[in-house]
Amino acid sequence: MSAAPLAKRPRGSIGARRSSLSMYAQAPDVELAMSELEECCYMRLRLLRCIDHAKAKGLRSEELLGVIDKAEREIMRPAGVWTDEELHRDQCSHFLLRLAFCRTEELRRYFLSNEHELFKFRFSGQVGDVARFLLDNGMPYAPIGEAELDEVLPHLQNVRRSVKLAKDGAASVKEDHYKVPFEEVLDLVRGRRVFLRAGFAYVPQSELISIVGGQVRARLSRALVDASRAWPSVQEAEADRLSAFLEHCSTQYMADDYAADKKAAHGEVSLAQLPALTKRSFPLCMEHLSSKLHDNSHLKHQGRIQLGLFLKGIGLSYDESLTFWRTLFLKGMAPDKFDKEYKYNIRYNYGLEGAKKNYTPYSCAKVISTVPSAAEHHGCPFRTLSGEPLRAMLSRLSLKPTDVARIAAKAAEHHYQVACGLYFEARHAGSSLTETEMGGITHPNQYFDLSMKFYAEIHAAEKQGVDGALAGAAPAQALAHETDAANAAPLAAPHEMAVDA
């Protein structure tokens, strides 16, 4: 969040007296036809999806607010002002989508984070009635007194300087501060962007949105959990009417989660193909893990899960997966140690142990959010490596210097997924990804699928053009040829693995 003064932003449109700003504390008591309900849900979903995409592209602060502003105008209130009817729809759609997105952790996270963003946007556009809104919603925040402010002022100013919230001159301006339990401003705590003492955070006026946004988020999070408890009975009661629609909402509008029970578009992947595929079609995060695994004959827990679930997602069977890990790990340890300490992990990934859930491969959001400590290699390399190590790694993969520079620049701007998109383009000559609506990569398995599709098309074109007689060859064989020809692979011993299998 930038610290743009709240009052500077123009309101949504001239003459908009009514406000869409709402904590959604109480479900509206209005009657709407089914078709209308469906329509308003779809509208809100489109809006949330726009927000999600903008975030995936790495937009922040003013840029993000701009995108939301535009999308909200186009989708929710084409007439420019909020009519009563549109406000009702806003309310209804929020409450219905709560139900649609309450069922799993992943869905809740999606809904929560995008609704949170929407609220922050609306709050930032609000002018005179902020105090009223806070009071009405039971948030009676009042600034700390003069004496206390004077006492902590040097600390507050140092925090502001340290996070570049203010130039040295501006930091010494005495701004009102609010003292709240640190739990209410977790995003400020997380970034060390606030002064803490004895469990209280001292929040400047300009960061008030952080407190209010945090409240909204916390309340919505609780509401979603409540909804998930209520869902089974709603589902039953609404079996003939809303249930199917709501379920459809959440599945249609989420990005593909690459669950393994969905057949991978390219069919199964075998162990023998893996070395070639690693080099050709793995996103950088997985290529990195894989090469570290080959180098060290070991990966730490999070790395095993990230790579393991990805491999499951691309269609590697449990048996082959076990062989894969076993072969590599056994270079560094005794077989019984592997069986005792690591096999469980692999079985777990495939839902054969522990909670026995069918775990889905990590999305980019998840991968990016994990931060490896020393000697760990999971996470998103565009984020975790950055700078010189990233450039060195890309150069090792024989990318052109111009591509390396472009990708590293995007990564340095924190646009990791766009950097990944550029990386895809650099490794797939002639492809264009970042120019399309997609913008960047949202899921490591999506990267893989796009790559498979890219090569399948080339292969099809070649087959047509060059040799009709090869028409019967299975794709796997074609790939195997490619392995021998193109890759004197730097990855260790692909053949050993194949033999062991």
Add this chain to the structure above:
Amino acid sequence: MGENFSPELLRTYYKTVFPAELMCRWLGYGTSTAASAQQRLLRRREFSFTTGDDVYIRYLSYNDAKAFRKDLVDKLPYKIDIGAAFSAPPSEKKKFTVFQPVQRELIFDIDLTDYDFLQVDASKVETCDACWPIMAVAVKTMDRMLRHDFGFEHLLWVYSGRRGIHCWVCDERARNLTNEGRSAIADYMSLTLKDGRMAVRVPLHPTLASIHREVLLPFFERTVLSNEGMGLLESEAGWGVVLGMLGDDALAASLSDEYARRASGAERWEALKRALERNKLSRLALELEFTLSYPRLDVNVSKGMNHLLKSPWCAHPKTGRVCVVFDPQTVDDFQPGLVPTLGEVMSQIDEYDDQQAALGADAVEAARATDVLHKTSLRAPAELFAKFVRGLEAAARSTAHAEAARGAQAVQW
């Protein structure tokens, strides 16, 4: 010296020494005498055991210390882990449709192996002991942040038995943190490594500034550089690691030449600082000071409610040492090498009893009544733990009073 760790030692230890009662009082947080069973926290707490043949048993739970001790003796776990307190007793979880974690201490795990510049050989416990000073810095840093910044008071610090430490923040407020809150605190307290260095923003956040000034720098000068301490700039291998962190080969090479001519680590550090200043890279020196001393947390342990952590008073199977609690105030005096192994604990008890036997029947009678822990060098940590538990129970008692007062003060939702 006899053996340090074996199933037989473990059996006697669990049967007679392990402070199961205190453990249960701790995890009961003053609810062990509550009238309704639902209010008693202990029975909803997950324990998990790793047995000698590496079978991992999850979702164990106990009504009281007697049942806990009995199961310990029956199953002889090589490792005991403690999980969250759930909405229902974990051992009966199948009976409930809703079964989820409801509270959990905020936990931290620091392990020497994350300090990659130390080149610790984990298989040699002596080399781990030698690195204790850096753990002590971690304790001081974190203890200060948790108390001063976050206002937590009930911090249980535990030696993990080999090369790390654990911290259990047991305040009610900490136990009720959401996952998001935990993760925010972990991020606040940890610095991420970027290009091999800990990235810091200058000017430093006030908390980091005071920690740097009062904890890290004295340690850095007295221990990291000094020959009596780690002497990181005393050998070519050591300064190679440090210079490598600069990420500037030319600069590193020129310094390396100069280093060979310098006599001491302190001089070498001064030379480095001067060179960085000349090149307008002063911040790098600050980052190196952080990199070589600031605690490296395993943040994933802290971020979730459902992460299990090894229990205090376990014995580490590799070293046999008991995972004792220690006082963060005197962490500099703590010597991991003096922590007794199971074998040593047993011989201390025998020794004590023999001494009493020599004194006659009355002394033997008195010895029988003595808390067995008090016959060993576990006495001090056990007393510290008992004091800690009493503190928690007192806090729980005053909660009822405080609630009324706090309700009036706090922001109401």
